[in-house]
Amino acid sequence: MTRMDTHPIEAPATAPSAGGTSLHRFANPGRFLRLSGAVLPWLTAAAVALTVAGLGWGLLLAPTDWQQGDAARIMYVHVPSAWLASAGYFSLALASLFSLVWRHPLADLAAVEIGPVGAGFTALCLATGSLWGKPMWGAWWVWDARLTSVLVLLFLYLGHIVLVRAFDDPVRGYRSGAVLALIGVVNLPIIKFSVEWWNTLHQPASIKFTEAPSIAPGMLWPLLIAAIGFSLSFAAIVTARLRAAVMERRIRGLLLARAVSR
Amino acid sequence: MTRKSRRLTIVAVCGLCLSAAAGLVLTAFNDNLVFFVSPSDIGKTAGNGRTVRLGGLVEPGSVTRGDKTSAATSFRITDGANSVPVTYNGILPDLFREGQGIVALGALRPDGTFQASEVLAKHDETYMPKEVAEALKKSGQWKPESGAPPPVNKARGG
Amino acid sequence: MTHLPFVAISYALAFVVLVGFGLGAWLRAMAATKRLAAIDPRRERSGA
Structure with a gap:
């Protein structure tokens, strides 16, 4: 099986192994570059528009919370970044699955490029959570199940970032990183359900606080728009990084071919 | 094809084993993953002055603020079924008030009062203007001193 | 009971993370496009 890393010019759409034809069609980096090049400007425009609209609405126009006052406005940053921290890890695991099982060359690069972005969103989630916790709870940090499991998520991201770049042979890095990413998936349901399975300081609690999750519509809309904006931003950033990575790999291949032919 | 499905099988089997292991570990450590205990459970875990976190609602009408002679605030933490008297010497969080969920770090004294060294406010997931x-x-659908408010959306519809 | 500094820092952090990653990715893609256009024998397929 020809590795794309050493292949100077990718063959157009001819799958190297039988059975993988349909999947490897989408692995064609040339097609990816053309498709993503057409989509990325629109994606970026929508991401910027929705993020600015959601955050601007949340910061300036949304009503002040009855209980927490203006501090509740941190929600419009904290909650979308928390969702993207988990969703980003899910996409990392998905890319890792394709990388490990189907040896999908684009998935290898996607996993490498998703890692730092996901870590950035997770760090943003933890930082804004801390900034919210200090004035409201009275503590920057507590070791409850929710906060701890999100910290573990950050370490999984950081571990993946280091591991995937730790080998001279990039393929070994891709495989090891994929295994780590897939093992880490076990943390995602723990993050999600930590506030239901155990008593946590993080809301909602298991006892006496149990009400239907409720946010007034005037606060829910900016939150949803900010969340869509963050999702599109994440997608746009990863797409741009992936385009760069594909082109960088092609540059390496061309330079290598040139060096060999001389 | 066969190599791919073999790899997929390996990943699936590893995933199953891993989830089983994680589930067992979490069940085993269940008690340690709990951030706080309720007033009903504190008798089981907090013997001999061990430091624990006690969580629940501030019982309405139970708060005595500190005055010039002593800075200590005393109140009761309740979970509806049982309540524990708490004394605390320090700055209370802004959200502290009657009916509010809080988590207090401290130890149970022999006389049955809970001496807190730190009080954290816990807020629910209800957000409204x-x-x-x-x-x-005003409409009497919610009395703040008796606990969490009703769901906003339902209240608005009604 | 306003906590505006906490709110302001949170939004500033969001700005830094989003713009930082966005700008970094964009600059990297631009550099790669230029580099590739300079050495790629197949100009018409060099992306964008």
Whole structure:
């Protein structure tokens, strides 16, 4: 099986192994570059528009919370970044699955490029959570199940970032990183359900606080728009990084071919 | 094809084993993953002055603020079934008030009062504008001192 | 009971993370496009 890393010019759409034809069609980096090049400007425009609209609405126009006052406005940053921290890890695991099982060359690069972005969103989630916790709870940090499991998520991201770049042979890095990413998936349901399975300081609690999750519509809309904006931003950033990575790999291949032919 | 499905099988089997292991570990450590205990459970875990976190609602009408002679605040933490008297010497969080969920770090003294060294406020996941909260209070659908407010959306519909 | 500094820092952090990653990715893609256009024998397929 020809590795794309050493292949100077990718063959157009001819799958190297039988059975993988349909999947490897989408692995064609040339097609990816053309498709993503057409989509990325629109994606970026929508991401910027929705993020600015959601955050601007949340910061300036949304009503002040009855209980927490203006501090509740941190929600419009904290909650979308928390969702993207988990969703980003899910996409990392998905890319890792394709990388490990189907040896999908684009998935290898996607996993490498998703890692730092996901870590950035997770760090943003933890930082804004801390900034919210200090004035409201009275503590920057507590070791409850929710906060701890999100910290573990950050370490999984950081571990993946280091591991995937730790080998001279990039393929070994891709495989090891994929295994780590897939093992880490076990943390995602723990993050999600930590506030239901155990008593946590993080809301909602298991006892006496149990009400239907409720946010007034005037606060829910900016939150949803900010969340869509963050999702599109994440997608746009990863797409741009992936385009760069594909082109960088092609540059390496061309330079290598040139060096060999001389 | 066969190599791919073999790899997929390996990943699936590893995933199953891993989830089983994680589930067992979490079940085993269940008690340690709990951030706080309720007033009903504190007798089981907090013997001999061990430091624990006690969580629940501030019982309405139980708060005595510190004055010039002693800075200690005393109140009761309740979970509806049982309540524990708490004394605390320090700055209370802004959200502290009657009916509010809080988590206190401290130890149970022999006389049955809980000496807290740190009090954290716990808020629920209800977010609504001040005007809506006022309207709910005015219409009698929600008394803040008796606990969490009713779901906003239902209240608005009703 | 306003906590505006906490709110302001949170939004500033969001700005830094989003713009930082966005700008970094964009600059990297631009550099790669230029580099590739300079050495790629197949100009018409060099992306964008």
